[in-house]
Structures are given as structure tokens and as C-alpha cells.
Amino acid sequence: MIEVLAALSASAAVGIRIALPLLSLELLRGEALWSSIPLLSAIHPFIRLAILCSWSMLELLAFKQLLGQRLLQIVLLVSSPIAGAIATTSSVGVGSLPIWAIAILGGLFAFVLQSVQTAWFYQQQRLPLRFVFAQDILSILLAFLSVKKPQIGGIISLTLLWWAVRTYQNLFKHYKKQN
Numbered sequence: 794m795i796e797v798l799a800a801l802s803a804s805a806a807v808g809i810r811i812a813l814p815l816l817s818l819e820l821l822r823g824e825a826l827w828s829s830i831p832l833l834s835a836i837h838p839f840i841r842l843a844i845l846c847s848w849s850m851l852e853l854l855a856f857k858q859l860l861g862q863r864l865l866q867i868v869l870l871v872s873s874p875i876a877g878a879i880a881t882t883s884s885v886g887v888g889s890l891p892i893w894a895i896a897i898l899g900g901l902f903a904f905v906l907q908s909v910q911t912a913w914f915y916q917q918q919r920l921p922l923r924f925v926f927a928q929d930i931l932s933i934l935l936a937f938l939s940v941k942k943p944q945i946g947g948i949i950s951l952t953l954l955w956w957a958v959r960t961y962q963n964l965f966k967h968y969k970k971q972n
Contacts, residue, residue, distance in 0.1 A: 796885045797895075798947025799939045803880040804899035805950035806935035808906030809928050811869055811876045812848035817936035818880065819845055830879060856925045866911045870904075877903025884939055902954065909957040912964050 806814035819827075819842060827834040827841070855861030881899025882892060910928075914920050938946030 795943050797890075798950075799943035800881040800884045800895055800899055801902065801950040802935050802939035802943055802946025803884040804877045804902040805906060805946075805953050806932045806939065807876045807880040807899075808873055808903035808953075809910070809935070810852055810932040811872055812845055812852050813929060814932045814936035815876065815880065816842075816845040816849045817933050818883065818940065821937065821940045822883070827883065830882060833879070853929065856920070856928075857922065859919055862914065862920060866914050870907050870911050873903040873907035874900035877901070880939075902950075906953060906957055909960050909964075913960065916964060916967065 803814070803818065806817075824834075824838065827836075833841070852865065855865050878896040878900035880903070882896045884899075885892070885895050935946055935949060938949065
């Protein structure tokens, strides 16, 4: 059960941002993070770290401008299921569930969180800067909790799922009222 909560926490972190939580997980877990993913474990650690640092800086800087937010929303929406599956697969060990099922669930969870953020962004026309900073802090916190305190991270991620469903319902009502 603790592994499932850790996987939910890692997937939620990647559902909020992608590179920043993966960089945090890389720094917290090291080589153990990528050992279960054959293609990514073949990449030299310094190259992986450089890619994650560059992508994290791009996320941090581009989300402060409106055009950067628009472009990154699309990129994050497309890549969130893949990153969610990677983060989830690397968080869980050998358990009773097959690894592919956990990867699919983690990818879907990350996609749901990212799609709600994208819908909220297009409804608001711009994300407030304090919301962007809160996303950054929450994604790092969830990545940290997935490694150190998976129970708390899992509870926070389930709360985020509840929030995402409620937000989706409100956005749907708002959209339906407009048409």
C-alpha cells in the first residue's frame, strides 16, 4: 500500500510540473530512479541531469510569461502521461500489481491533473504568478514526500485528485452555461 501511495505522490508531482519533480526525484533517489526503465538507464547520469536541469529552468522561466505559458501548457499536456508513467514506475518496487498497470494508472493520473490545469489556464486566460509559484513548490514537495513520507504524499495526491474532479465539474458547468 505504501508503494501505491508513493506512486500516486510521484505521479501527482509530475502531473503538476514535469521536469522539476523528475529532477527532484533524480537528486533524491539517484541511479535507483532510472534502474527499472531500460532506455533511460542507458543514458549517462550527467547527461540526464543536464537535460532535467535545462528543462526545469525552461519550465521555471517560461511560465512567467504568457506566451511561454501557452506553449508549455501544450507540451506538458502531451508529455505528462509519459512522465507520469516514468515517475510511477520508478517509485514502485516489485509488488502484487503488474508494473505496466501501475505505469498506466500513473500516466492517467498525471494527465488528469495536467488537463485540469490546462482547462483552467484557458478559462482564466493567464495563470496568476502566485499560482505558478505554488505549483512549483507543490511539485517539489510531492516529489520529496513520495520518497521520504509516501503516506502523506499519497493523501495530498488523492486530495489533488478530488480537487481536479471538482474543478472539472465546475469548468464543465461554466462551459455549458456559455453555450
